[in-house]
Amino acid sequence: MMLSSYLLAQSIHISTKNMSLVLNAQTGKELKFVYFGQKLSDQDLNSIEKTEAARFAAYPAYGLNCTQENALSVQHADGNMSLEMAVQSVDKKDDNHAVTTTITMKDKVYPFYVKVNYKAYKDVDMIETWTEVNHGEKGIVMMTEFASAYLPIRKGNVYISHLYGAWGNEGKLVCEPLTPGVKEIINKDGVRNSHTAHAEVMFSLDGEAKENEGRMIGAALCYSGNYRLKVNTDESEYHHFFAGINEDNSWYNLKKDEIFTTPALALTYTKEGLSGASRNFHKWGREYKLANGNTLRKVLLNSWEGVYFNINEEGMDQMMADIASMGGELFVMDDGWFGVKYPRKNDHSSLGDWEVDKTKLPHGIQGLIDAAKKHGIKFGIWIEPEMTNTVSELYEQHPDWVIKAPQRDLVLGRGGTQVVLDLSNPAVQDFVFGVVDNLMTKYPDLDYIKWDANASIMNHGSNYLTKDNQSHLYIDYHRGFEKACQRIRAKYPKLTIQACASGGGRANWGVLPYFDEFWVSDDTDALQRVYMQWGTSYFFPAIAMASHISAAPNHQTGRVIPLKFRIDVAMSGRLGMEIQPKNMTENEKNLCKNAIAEYKNIRPIVQMGDIYRLQSPYNHIGISSLMYVTPEKDKAVFYWYKTEHFVNQHLPRIPMAGLKADKNYKVHELNRIDAHPLVFEGQVFSGEYLMSNGLEIPYNHRVRGVQPDYSSRVLYLEEVN
Numbered sequence: 067m068m069l070s071s072y073l074l075a076q077s078i079h080i081s082t083k084n085m086s087l088v089l090n091a092q093t094g095k096e097l098k099f100v101y102f103g104q105k106l107s108d109q110d111l112n113s114i115e116k117t118e119a120a121r122f123a124a125y126p127a128y129g130l131n132c133t134q135e136n137a138l139s140v141q142h143a144d145g146n147m148s149l150e151m152a153v154q155s156v157d158k159k160d161d162n163h164a165v166t167t168t169i170t171m172k173d174k175v176y177p178f179y180v181k182v183n184y185k186a187y188k189d190v191d192m193i194e195t196w197t198e199v200n201h202g203e204k205g206i207v208m209m210t211e212f213a214s215a216y217l218p219i220r221k222g223n224v225y226i227s228h229l230y231g232a233w234g235n236e237g238k239l240v241c242e243p244l245t246p247g248v249k250e251i252i253n254k255d256g257v258r259n260s261h262t263a264h265a266e267v268m269f270s271l272d273g274e275a276k277e278n279e280g281r282m283i284g285a286a287l288c289y290s291g292n293y294r295l296k297v298n299t300d301e302s303e304y305h306h307f308f309a310g311i312n313e314d315n316s317w318y319n320l321k322k323d324e325i326f327t328t329p330a331l332a333l334t335y336t337k338e339g340l341s342g343a344s345r346n347f348h349k350w351g352r353e354y355k356l357a358n359g360n361t362l363r364k365v366l367l368n369s370w371e372g373v374y375f376n377i378n379e380e381g382m383d384q385m386m387a388d389i390a391s392m393g394g395e396l397f398v399m400d401d402g403w404f405g406v407k408y409p410r411k412n413d414h415s416s417l418g419d420w421e422v423d424k425t426k427l428p429h430g431i432q433g434l435i436d437a438a439k440k441h442g443i444k445f446g447i448w449i450e451p452e453m454t455n456t457v458s459e460l461y462e463q464h465p466d467w468v469i470k471a472p473q474r475d476l477v478l479g480r481g482g483t484q485v486v487l488d489l490s491n492p493a494v495q496d497f498v499f500g501v502v503d504n505l506m507t508k509y510p511d512l513d514y515i516k517w518d519a520n521a522s523i524m525n526h527g528s529n530y531l532t533k534d535n536q537s538h539l540y541i542d543y544h545r546g547f548e549k550a551c552q553r554i555r556a557k558y559p560k561l562t563i564q565a566c567a568s569g570g571g572r573a574n575w576g577v578l579p580y581f582d583e584f585w586v587s588d589d590t591d592a593l594q595r596v597y598m599q600w601g602t603s604y605f606f607p608a609i610a611m612a613s614h615i616s617a618a619p620n621h622q623t624g625r626v627i628p629l630k631f632r633i634d635v636a637m638s639g640r641l642g643m644e645i646q647p648k649n650m651t652e653n654e655k656n657l658c659k660n661a662i663a664e665y666k667n668i669r670p671i672v673q674m675g676d677i678y679r680l681q682s683p684y685n686h687i688g689i690s691s692l693m694y695v696t697p698e699k700d701k702a703v704f705y706w707y708k709t710e711h712f713v714n715q716h717l718p719r720i721p722m723a724g725l726k727a728d729k730n731y732k733v734h735e736l737n738r739i740d741a742h743p744l745v746f747e748g749q750v751f752s753g754e755y756l757m758s759n760g761l762e763i764p765y766n767h768r769v770r771g772v773q774p775d776y777s778s779r780v781l782y783l784e785e786v787n
């Protein structure tokens with residue numbers, strides 16, 4: 067519903083329950099940023115209008131302020147490289163969940179328009195901001211900078227927390243002070259964007275970030291492609307934060323009347339530290355972004371680390387029987403099931419040829435679905451729709467569909483033959499949609515798709531884009547990807563789809579509206595996962611973080627970690643298994659069976675609850691701890707992991723958080739392996755006590771005289787009267 071369009075609006079107050087963003091929008095003048103932070107009272111709002119200087123443009127444009135960093139910079143059709151944007155109108159739209167404020171600006175001379183949008187949610191402290199650019203000039207306007215948003219952050223003792231890493235080591239955390247100069251966080255992969263860095267950051271305004279206190283700004287760019295987050299700490303009183311698409315090799319030729327829409331930047335503010343900002347991201351994510359964010363996820367077994375490419379009917383049936391017997395609800399057949407002319411025996415061939423290999427699976431997919439039914443579980447399947455191999459029928463039929471620099475040899479990826487399909491091409495978008503649509507049409511009982519993406523755009527060139535628009539490739543790839551995803555979701559809204567991309571390459575809020583979850587990392591080593599899942603949880607809820615129990619020795623690190631610890635770590639996310647059950651002992655299977663049953667009880671708390679991170683593994687004091695609490699604060703799950711093992715070690719007690727001080731909670735240990743129960747098993751403590759003191763947790767397990775060198779605990783807390 068369109069509420070109003072008030073031309074003479076000056077002060078614009080955009081607010082959520084606890085947050086305010088104030089702009090100054092005087093008609094005919096530049097749009098100015100005034101304030102972002104804690105919610106303002108009417109009195110304060112009134113006063114800051116008179117006292118705050120409003121010195122920065124809310125969306126700075128290049129040309130008459132050449133020494134500054136800008137959000138937007140263009141070359142007009144006539145060659146002029148300057149912009150002078152002035153407010154034309156302000157509109158507000160209420161869609162029940164959120165109010166969107168749109169400020170339309172026009173260049174003072176040219177028919178060139180910018181709309182800056184702010185979508186403020188009513189029940190969660192999140193404001194999404196994005197920009198739309200269009201023009202009526204005679205010819206092309208070349209856009210060379212087009213950030214989604216700009217935010218000035220007052221200097222003080224500001225620290226930035228962000229994630230970095232590499233394949234197998236995703237989501238590592240760094241927290242550092244902002245110092246003079248430019249801090250850039252960028253991605254250039256073309257396809258995936260969260261292996262090496264992440265498009266989300268947190269700014270702690272009161273010195274080094276703390277988990278449960280301190281003023282915090284969180285920002286997440288909702289984009290699946292190349293990005294640039296930039297903080298320019300210049301000679302002023304402010305850090306200047308810009309976030310948007312990475313413009314490198316991506317200048318955009320905007321036609322007359324075409325609308326260029328940037329991805330949204332989601333902004334949150336809290337006084338409750340990093341965990342507080344995470345809770346805002348998680349709630350907003352589950353409610354408004356993540357596909358099926360309010361549906362509990364199934365416990366699954368994925369075949370990859372169990373059999374790799376060695377798929378066959380008997381093996382799949384055995385794995386299905388095993389996961390069913392342990393209480394699992396879903397089996398996912400990973401890579402290796404397809405290819406007729408070129409059977410997929412390894413990663414050298416067959417991507418694109420999504421026909422079942424009958425030599426491996428004589429009864430086809432339907433045979434497997436029937437077998438899953440027989441075992442009382444659901445069945446899911448792996449695909450990699452955006453890719454092909456030069457050894458494939460698809461490539462033989464459509465060599466022009468792959469991304470390739472003209473006049474050059476193809477640059478080849480995984481297996482020495484993998485290449486990326488050109489999703490800027492609508493025919494390729496149809497194909498990608500068709501991969502899912504054909505499977506779902508033939509096998510409507512498919513419950514889950516693992517959508518993988520194992521290559522980058524390694525060479526620049528599109529057969530579809532015109533010669534003048536080759537620089538649109540990175541952007542148009544993701545537009546095409548999104549179009550295909552939108553069609554899939556329109557037709558199959560309930561299908562569970564995992565975003566996998568050589569592990570954690572697609573943990574971002576750009577893809578998650580179309581995916582139910584993501585694979586955190588190809589590294590399933592439980593100790594390393596403590597670190598990766600900690601960082602990833604800054605921005606993404608447990609329901610979206612696929613976390614699997616795998617074999618020992620671990621296939622990536624070779625580390626031998628006791629099953630208890632592997633279970634406890636996996637149980638803090640969306641629990642699954644990534645293992646060959648046939649190689650497990652009966653005792654191990656029983657432990658997993660018990661854990662799956664326990665997980666089903668705590669699943670709503672983990673997947674829908676509020677996170678409170680308590681002790682960071684990055685503090686390197688030998689321990690890491692976190693908990694999830696229901697919104698009603700009547701139930702909680704507490705996790706405690708020892709990250710180092712020394713004799714006569716001294717570890718701190720961990721005060722809990724997020725409970726109600728005046729409620730009483732009964733404590734019960736889950737996944738117990740010790741011969742004797744913990745001294746506090748079944749005891750009742752007040753929230754006050756648990757949050758002031760925590761519980762004295764023994765440093766080691768005592769299992770018939772053995773003291774394994776890893777130790778972990780999962781405690782379930784339930785309110786009692």
Ligand code: DGJ
Nearest residue numbers: 370400401566568569588
């Ligand atoms: C990379 C993924 O991250 C793995 O989980 C697995 O699906 C392989 N690809 C299959 O090729």
